[in-house]
Amino acid sequence: MELKAYLENRRGLVEDCLAGLLPQQGPLAGHYAALRYSLMAGGKRVRPLLAIAAAEALGGDVTAAMPTVCALECIHTYSLIHDDLPAMDDDDLRRGKPTNHKVFGEAEAILAGDGLLTLAFELLAGPDAAPGLDAADRLRIVHLVAVAAGSSGMVGGQSLDLAAEGRQITLDGLRRIHRCKTGALITASVQTGAILGRADQVQFARLTEYGDAIGLAFQMKDDLLNVEGDAALMGKAVGTDAEHRKATYPALLGIEESRRQLAATVDAAIASLADFDAKADPLRELALYILNRRR
Amino acid sequence: MELKAYLENRRGLVEDCLAGLLPQQGPLAGHYAALRYSLMAGGKRVRPLLAIAAAEALGGDVTAAMPTVCALECIHTYSLIHDDLPAMDDDDLRRGKPTNHKVFGEAEAILAGDGLLTLAFELLAGPDAAPGLDAADRLRIVHLVAVAAGSSGMVGGQSLDLAAEGRQITLDGLRRIHRCKTGALITASVQTGAILGRADQVQFARLTEYGDAIGLAFQMKDDLLNVEGDAALMGKAVGTDAEHRKATYPALLGIEESRRQLAATVDAAIASLADFDAKADPLRELALYILNRRR
Numbered sequence: 001m002e003l004k005a006y007l008e009n010r011r012g013l014v015e016d017c018l019a020g021l022l023p024q025q026g027p028l029a030g031h032y033a034a035l036r037y038s039l040m041a042g043g044k045r046v047r048p049l050l051a052i053a054a055a056e057a058l059g060g061d062v063t064a065a066m067p068t069v070c071a072l073e074c075i076h077t078y079s080l081i082h083d084d085l086p087a088m089d090d091d092d093l094r095r096g097k098p099t100n101h102k103v104f105g106e107a108e109a110i111l112a113g114d115g116l117l118t119l120a121f122e123l124l125a126g127p128d129a130a131p132g133l134d135a136a137d138r139l140r141i142v143h144l145v146a147v148a149a150g151s152s153g154m155v156g157g158q159s160l161d162l163a164a165e166g167r168q169i170t171l172d173g174l175r176r177i178h179r180c181k182t183g184a185l186i187t188a189s190v191q192t193g194a195i196l197g198r199a200d201q202v203q204f205a206r207l208t209e210y211g212d213a214i215g216l217a218f219q220m221k222d223d224l225l226n227v228e229g230d231a232a233l234m235g236k237a238v239g240t241d242a243e244h245r246k247a248t249y250p251a252l253l254g255i256e257e258s259r260r261q262l263a264a265t266v267d268a269a270i271a272s273l274a275d276f277d278a279k280a281d282p283l284r285e286l287a288l289y290i291l292n293r294r295r
Numbered sequence: 296m297e298l299k300a301y302l303e304n305r306r307g308l309v310e311d312c313l314a315g316l317l318p319q320q321g322p323l324a325g326h327y328a329a330l331r332y333s334l335m336a337g338g339k340r341v342r343p344l345l346a347i348a349a350a351e352a353l354g355g356d357v358t359a360a361m362p363t364v365c366a367l368e369c370i371h372t373y374s375l376i377h378d379d380l381p382a383m384d385d386d387d388l389r390r391g392k393p394t395n396h397k398v399f400g401e402a403e404a405i406l407a408g409d410g411l412l413t414l415a416f417e418l419l420a421g422p423d424a425a426p427g428l429d430a431a432d433r434l435r436i437v438h439l440v441a442v443a444a445g446s447s448g449m450v451g452g453q454s455l456d457l458a459a460e461g462r463q464i465t466l467d468g469l470r471r472i473h474r475c476k477t478g479a480l481i482t483a484s485v486q487t488g489a490i491l492g493r494a495d496q497v498q499f500a501r502l503t504e505y506g507d508a509i510g511l512a513f514q515m516k517d518d519l520l521n522v523e524g525d526a527a528l529m530g531k532a533v534g535t536d537a538e539h540r541k542a543t544y545p546a547l548l549g550i551e552e553s554r555r556q557l558a559a560t561v562d563a564a565i566a567s568l569a570d571f572d573a574k575a576d577p578l579r580e581l582a583l584y585i586l587n588r589r590r
Contacts, residue, residue: 027455027471028446028447028451028454028455030454030458031446031450031451031454031455032446035446082405082406082409085402085405087400087401087402087405088402088405105382106382107380107382107383107457108454108457110377110380110382110383110405111377111450111453111454111457113409114377114408114409114412114450115445115446115450115451117409117412117413118412118441118444118445118446118450119441119445119446121416121437121441122438122441122442122445124437125420125434125435125437125438125441126438127438134430135429135430135431135433135434136430138430138434139420139430139433139434139437140420142416142419142420142434142437143417143420143421143422146413146414146416146417146420147417149413150410150413150414150417151323151326151327151330151410151413151414152323155326155406155409155410155413156323156326156410158406159323159325159326159403159406160322160323160326162402162403162406163325176322
C-alpha cells in the first residue's frame with residue numbers, strides 16, 4: 001500500500017509538470033489546445049514513472065528533472081495521436097474520449113503530434129531539463145530517446161505493424177514489431193532514469209534488461225486486454241485486433257500460453273533487479289502493475 | 296564564379312552525407328525508401344549551406360560536422376512531406392515529382408515525416424555529430440533547433456497558416472506566420488553554423504540578424520515565385536496561393552512593393568555582416584541567391 005502511495009505521489013508530480021508545459025494564451029492557443037487535449041487525457045504515465053523509479057532505485061533525486069521524464073510522455077502521446085489517424089489505425093476513441101483528429105480535425109492532429117514530438121527534444125535539451133546532470137549525459141539521453149522513438153524504434157515499428165496487417169507473420173516477426181513499436185521507448189525510459197540516477201555500466205545493463213522485459217510484457221498484456229479486457233474500463237474498443245486480423249500474442253500462441261509467457265517475462269524483469277536494494281521496490285511494483293493492470 | 300564553385304562543393308558534401316544516412320536493406324527497407332525518396336529529391340539544401348557558410352565565415356571547419364548540418368535538411372524535408380498531405384495543403388507535386396503520399400500512401404508519408412524529424416535529433420545528439428564541439432554547445436544546438444522546429448516555430452507557423460486560409464489577415468499577421476513557418480528554421484540553421492564556428496556573443500547576434508533577414512526574404516521570394524515563377528523550372532504548380540486565397544506579400548502589398556521590400560531585406564541581411572571579412576562572402580552570395588533564384 002505504501003508503494004501505491006509512492007506511485008500516486010510521483011504520478012502527481014508528472015501531472016503537475018505536464019499541465020504547466022503548454023501556454024494557454026496567445027495566437028497559438030488553438031494549436032496548443034490540441035496538444036493539451038491528448039497530453040492531459042488521463043494516461044497511465046507509465047514511461048515517466050519508469051524513469052523516475054529507475055533513477056530512485058539508484059538513490060537519485062528526480063524532482064528537479066521532471067521536464068526530462070515528461071518528455072517521454074510527450075513522445076508517447078504524439079505516437080498515439082498519429083497512430084489513431086484515419087490513414088493509420090483509424091480509431092475514434094482513446095482513453096474514453098474522442099481521438100484528437102475527431103475533435104480538432106486531421107490537419108491539427110498531425111501538427112499536434114509533430115508539436116509534441118518536437119517539444120520532447122526541446123525539453124530534453126532545455127536549460128532546466130536536468131539540473132546537475134552534465135551536458136554529456138543529457139546529450140546521451142537525447143540520443144537514446146531519439147533512437148528509440150525513430151525509424152529503428154517506434155516509427156519503424158508502426159510501419160512494420162501496418163505492413164503486417166492481415167498477413168501471416170511469425171512469432172519472431174511479432175516480437176520484432178513490438179520491440180520496435182512499444183519496447184524501445186519503454187526501455188529508453190528506464191535508461192533515461194538510469195542516467196539521471198548516475199548508473200554505472202553494470203547497473204545500466206541490468207536496468208536495460210529490466211526495461212526490455214517489461215516492454216515485452218507491456219505489449220503482451222495489451223494484446224491480452226484487447227481480447228479479454230473491459231471496454232468501459234479501458235476507454236476504447238476491445239476485440240479490434242481480431243477484427244483487423246492483426247498478429248498478436250493470443251492469436252499466435254493462444255490465451256493460456258500468452259498469459260504464461262507474460263508472467264514469465266514479468267518474473268524475468270524482477271529477477272534482473274536482484275542486485276538492487278529496497279529502493280528498487282517501485283520498479284518491482286511497476287512490473288507487477290503491468291502484469292495485473294485492467295486498462 | 297569562384298563562389299559558385301564553393302557552393303557546389305559544399306552542396307556535394309551535403310548530398311554525400313544525406314545519401315549515406317539511411318539503410319537500404321533489412322526489414323525496414325520499405326520504410327526507409329519513403330524517407331529517402333523525399334530526402335534525395337533534389338532540394339536546394341539552403342539550410343545546410345547556410346549552416347556551413349556561417350561556420351566558415353568564422354573560420355570554422357565543418358567537414359567533420361556534416362551530420363549536424365544534414366539534420367537541418369531532415370527537418371525541412373519532414374515539414375514538406377507533412378505539409379503536402381491531403382489533410383494539409385493536399386499537394387500532388389513537389390520538386391517535379393509526385394509527393395511522398397502519392398507514392399507511398401498517407402500512412403507511410405506520415406511515418407516518413409515522423410522518422411525524418413526524429414532522425415534529425417538522433418544526428419544532432421549522436422556521437423559523430425560534431426567532433427571537437429563540447430557537449431554543452433551540442434546541447435545548445437539541439438535546443439535551438441527544437442524550438443525553431445516546434446510549436447513556437449515551424450509547426451505553429453503551419454497551424455497559423457492553415458487557420459488563416461481564406462481569411463483576411465494583416466501584414467503583421469502574415470509576418471508572424473512566416474517568421475514561424477519558414478524563418479525560424481532558417482535562423483536556427485545560421486545559428487547552428489555560428490555555434491559550430493565558435494561564434495562569440497556579438498558574432499552570434501549579428502549572424503542571427505542575418506538569419507532573420509534572409510528567412511523573411513526567402514518567404515517573400517517564395518510568394519513572388521508563386522505569382523510570377525515558371526512552373527516547369529520550379530517543379531510545382533504556380534498561382535496556387537491566389538487560388539487558395541492565401542495571404543501572401545504580393546496579395547497584401549502588390550508585386551512591385553513586394554519586390555522592393557525583398558531587395559531591401561536582402562540588403563539588410565548583407566549589412567548585418569559588415570564586421571565580417573571575406574570568409575563571409577558565401578553568406579553574402581547565399582543572400583543574393585535567395586533574391587535572384589528562379590525556383
